[in-house]
Amino acid sequence: MTKILPIGVLLGVTAVWWLAASGSTIFPTPPEVLRGIAGLATDGTLLRHVAASLYRVTFGYGVAMLLALPLGILMGWYRTAFTAFNPLVQMLRPISPIAWIPLAILWFGVSDLSPMFLVFLASFFPMVLATTSGVQLVEREYLWAAQNFGITGFKLFTHVIIPGALPTIITGMRVGLGVAWLVVVAAEMVAINSGLGFLIIDSRNAGMRYDLVVAGMVMIGAIGLLLDLVMRRLEDLKEVRWRYARGR
Amino acid sequence: MGADVSVKGVWKRFGAGDGEVSALEDMSFTVGVGEFVAIVGPSGCGKSTLLKLLAGFEQPDRGEVLIDGRPVLAPSRRGIMIAQRGSVFPWMTVRQNLDLALDGTPDPDRHQIIAQHVNLVGLAGFEERYPHELSGGMLQRVEVARALVAKPDLLYMDEPFGALDALTRLSVRNELLRILTRDRPTCLLVTHDVEEALHVADRVFVMTPRPARVALVVDVTAPRPRRMSSPELVGLKERILTELGLSAADVT
Numbered sequence: 100m101t102k103i104l105p106i107g108v109l110l111g112v113t114a115v116w117w118l119a120a121s122g123s124t125i126f127p128t129p130p131e132v133l134r135g136i137a138g139l140a141t142d143g144t145l146l147r148h149v150a151a152s153l154y155r156v157t158f159g160y161g162v163a164m165l166l167a168l169p170l171g172i173l174m175g176w177y178r179t180a181f182t183a184f185n186p187l188v189q190m191l192r193p194i195s196p197i198a199w200i201p202l203a204i205l206w207f208g209v210s211d212l213s214p215m216f217l218v219f220l221a222s223f224f225p226m227v228l229a230t231t232s233g234v235q236l237v238e239r240e241y242l243w244a245a246q247n248f249g250i251t252g253f254k255l256f257t258h259v260i261i262p263g264a265l266p267t268i269i270t271g272m273r274v275g276l277g278v279a280w281l282v283v284v285a286a287e288m289v290a291i292n293s294g295l296g297f298l299i300i301d302s303r304n305a306g307m308r309y310d311l312v313v314a315g316m317v318m319i320g321a322i323g324l325l326l327d328l329v330m331r332r333l334e335d336l337k338e339v340r341w342r343y344a345r346g347r
Numbered sequence: 348m349g350a351d352v353s354v355k356g357v358w359k360r361f362g363a364g365d366g367e368v369s370a371l372e373d374m375s376f377t378v379g380v381g382e383f384v385a386i387v388g389p390s391g392c393g394k395s396t397l398l399k400l401l402a403g404f405e406q407p408d409r410g411e412v413l414i415d416g417r418p419v420l421a422p423s424r425r426g427i428m429i430a431q432r433g434s435v436f437p438w439m440t441v442r443q444n445l446d447l448a449l450d451g452t453p454d455p456d457r458h459q460i461i462a463q464h465v466n467l468v469g470l471a472g473f474e475e476r477y478p479h480e481l482s483g484g485m486l487q488r489v490e491v492a493r494a495l496v497a498k499p500d501l502l503y504m505d506e507p508f509g510a511l512d513a514l515t516r517l518s519v520r521n522e523l524l525r526i527l528t529r530d531r532p533t534c535l536l537v538t539h540d541v542e543e544a545l546h547v548a549d550r551v552f553v554m555t556p557r558p559a560r561v562a563l564v565v566d567v568t569a570p571r572p573r574r575m576s577s578p579e580l581v582g583l584k585e586r587i588l589t590e591l592g593l594s595a596a597d598v599t
C-alpha cells in the first residue's frame with residue numbers, strides 16, 4: 100500500500116500530463132522527455148551534469164554543516180552567543196541566495212566556487228536555526244538529571260545536549276539539503292557552464308530543446324527525492340526514534 | 348551514608364503579577380541522617396517544588412535549604428532525584444543510562460553493578476532497549492535503578508511508582524526497601540498513596556493545600572515489615588485522611 104499509493108499518484112500525474120501535452124507545441128510529452136533523458140544518458144552528458152551539481156552541493160552543504168552545527172549549539176546553549184549572533188543571522192537569513200549571485204561571480208568568477216558559495220548560504224541558515232532551537236528545547240528534566248549525576252563540560256554536550264537536540268537538528272539538515280539542491284540549479288543557470296541548471300538553460304538557448312529542459316527538471320526532481328529519502332533514513336536511527344513516537 | 352536535611356523558613360513563588368503562584372510559604376522541618384520521610388498532600392500544593400529545592404534544581408526565594416548544615420547551591424550526586432515526569436534519557440539504552448549514572452566507578456565493576464541493579468528492578472534482558480520501547484512502569488523502574496546506581500546519600504522520590512500497577516508497585520517497593528537497608532540513604536518520598544507512606548516511612552508529613560506548609564507530622568513507630576491491617580497503622584491512616592479532608596469511609 101505504502102509503495103502502490105505514491106507510484107499510483109506519479110503515474111496518474113504523468114497520464115494527465117501526457118493527455119494535456121499531446122498535440123501541443125509548447126509542452127513536450129512524457130515519451131519525448133524520456134527519449135531526451137535516454138539520449139543524454141547514452142552520450143554521457145547527463146552523468147557529467149549530475150556529477151557536477153552533486154559535487155557542488157556536497158561541498159557547499161558540507162561546509163555549511165561543519166559551521167552551522169557548532170554555531171547553532173553555541174547559540175542554543177550560551178545566552179551571550181545567542182544575543183550576539185541572532186540579529187546577524189536573522190538579518191542575513193531572509194536575503195535570497197540568488198541575490199548573492201552578482202557578488203559570488205565577482206568574488207569567485209565562473210568556477211565551481213560560485214555555486215558552492217551559494218549552496219553554502221542557502222543551507223547554512225536553516226541548519227543554524229534548527230540547531231539553535233533544538234538545543235534550546237532540550238527539556239529541563241534532562242538537564243536537571245545531567246547536573247544531578249554530575250555530567251558537566253564536554254560530556255554534557257556529547258551525552259545530553261546534542262543527542263537531546265538531534266531530532267530537530269536532523270530536520271534542519273533535511274531542510275538545508277532541500278534548499279541546497281534548489282539553489283545549486285539556480286546558480287548553475289547563471290554562474291557556470293555545467294550542471295543540471297546549465298543543462299536546462301543551455302537546452303533552451305542552444306536549440307529550443309524543451310524536451311531536454313523538462314528532462315533536466317525531471318532529473319532534478321528525481322535526485323531531490325533520492326536525497327530526501329537518504330536524509331529520512333537518519334530519522335530511523337534508534338537514538339532519535341523517541342521524538343517520532345507516532346511512527347511512520 | 349546518609350545526610351541530614353534542614354529546611355528553614357523557605358518561600359517559593361512562581362510567575363509574577365496576576366499569574367503569581369505561591370508554592371511554599373515559610374516551610375520548616377528537619378530530617379535526620381538515614382531517616383525515611385514520606386510526604387503526602389493535595390495535588391498542586393508544592394510537593395515537587397519542595398523536592399526540587401532540596402535537590403538544588405531550584406533556589407528558594409527566601410529561607411535556607413541545608414544538607415549537613417551547608418546550603419544547597421547546585422545539584423550534586425549526593426542527592427539524587429527520581430522525577431515525577433521521568434528523566435531517563437530517551438536517546439540512550441537502559442544500560443547506557445545506568446552507565447552514565449555510575450560516573451567514576453572503575454571499569455571492571457561497572458558491568459556487574461549494572462547487572463545487579465537491572466535484576467533488582469526486574470528488567471534483566473532489557474538492557475539494550477531504548478526507553479520508548481519500554482512500558483510506562485518499566486521506565487519508572489529504570490528511573491529507580493539509575494538513581495540507586497549512583498549510591499546517593501539522599502534520595503528524593505517524587506511519585507516513583509505512579510505508573511505501576513498495584514502488584515508491581517508492591518514488589519518494587521519491597522525491593523527498594525531492601526536496597527535502602529543496605530545503603531541507608533536519607534529518603535524523602537512524595538506519594539499520593541497514604542498506605543504506601545505508612546508502609547515505608549519513619550515519619551509522614553501531611554501538607555496543606557497551596558501554599559504548602561507541614562500541617563501534620565505523623566511518627567510511624569510500628570516495627571518492619573509492617574502489616575497495613577495492624578490497628579496502629581489503620582488508626583494513623585484515618586488521622587492522615589482526616590487531615591487531608593477525607594474520611595476512611597470515602598476511600599474504602
Ligand SMILES: Nc1ncnc2c1ncn2[C@@H]1O[C@H](COP(=O)(O)OP(=O)(O)OP(=O)(O)O)[C@@H](O)[C@H]1O
Binds near residue numbers: 370391394
Ligand atoms: N516552573 C513553574 N512555573 C510556574 N508555576 C509552577 C512551576 N512549578 C510549579 N508551579 C506551580 O506551583 C504549584 C505547586 O506545584 P508542584 O509541582 O510543586 O505541586 P505538587 O504538590 O507536586 O502537585 P502534584 O501532586 O500534582 O504533583 C502549582 O500550582 C504549580 O502550578
Ligand SMILES: [Mg+2]
Binds near residue numbers: 394395396505
Ligand atoms: Mg508533583
